[in-house]
Amino acid sequence: MIPLAMSTRWNAGAHTSGEAMLEEILALGLNRVELGYDLRAELVPGVKAMVESGAVTVGSVHNFCPVPVGAPRPHPELYTPASPNRREREYAVAHISKTLRFAAEMGAAVAVCHSGNVDMPRFSVELIQMAERGEQFTDAFEAHKLKAQLTRDKKAPRQIRWLEESLRALAPVVKETGVALALENLPTWEAIPSEMEAEELMRQFARDGIRLWWDIGHAQIRDNMGFINSRRWLQRLAPHIVGMHIHDVAPPGQDHLMPPRGKVDFPALAKWANTDIVRVLEPAPATRTDHIREGIRYLNDVWALADAPQETKE
Secondary structure (H helix, E strand, O other): OOOOOEHHHHHHHHHHOHHHHHHHHHHHOOOEEEEEEOOOHHHHHHHHHHHHOOOEEEEEEEOOOOOOOOOOOOOOOOOOOOOHHHHHHHHHHHHHHHHHHHHHHOOOEEEEEEEEEEOOOHHHHHHHHHHHHOOOOOOHHHHHHHHHHHHHHHHHHHHHHHHHHHHHHHHHHHHHHOHHHEOOOOOOOOOEHHHHHHHHHHHHHHHHEEEEEHHHHHHHHHEEEEOHHHHHHHHHHHEEEEEEEEEEEEEOOOOEEOOOOOOOOHHHHHHOOOOOOOEEEEEOOOOOOHHHHHHHHHHHHHHHOOOOOOOOOO
């Protein structure tokens, strides 16, 4: 069974040394990490040294990693492979290829990727705000959701075709590196791919090493908003899922909390958590260490993890 890992998204911003960043994670009793999309170039030498020494194992890397030279800021959607803009798609393919090769260098099995968003108004922002005001089951909410659905249905197919083109261009790099490229589920209505689109993509690309990544918090937000039944879709997509991001959600849409500080039914996910997929804790940056320790203990309890880390003295 694969142990829990910690995303360096949690603490990369607080460090100028890769060694110090990873030592902070080791102090939690975890020796596996996901290198996050905000891993700056200055942190890479220290990370390489720690990996080469055997102190830590990298299970996954989150695109784009390390942060591309000249990027205005770290972000997983700097360039997206489903973008309507051809040049942006080309940049996405080039930089995802770099991430895949870096992942292979670090010994990671998976590179996690955001595919992009449908080129449409961000209806999800207003839908979440309406839900926060207690208006989720009103006629106004349903009308807004229907408008979002109709707009997405009209525009998404063209961008899915562009995503397919990008994946065909990336398939040789996936084969070259041996690193799976996993498309992450995202929380908004506009996100690409939807669960149904992801299922179709797997029919085309699973043989090329393209897989899916299940973010528990993102799926819960989609469930909270009435977009999907997350449990049923997890069961349906499970054969294609190679990893998961683990964080809790306070309804309707506050995510990246450590469990059990939200409302995700983690005991119900034990069946999927106890498989040989990459399991990554993804708390918000600067989440308190005691919240993380509590979350690890909680998951060990409700998931009966055989590989729970030993408590360390603070």
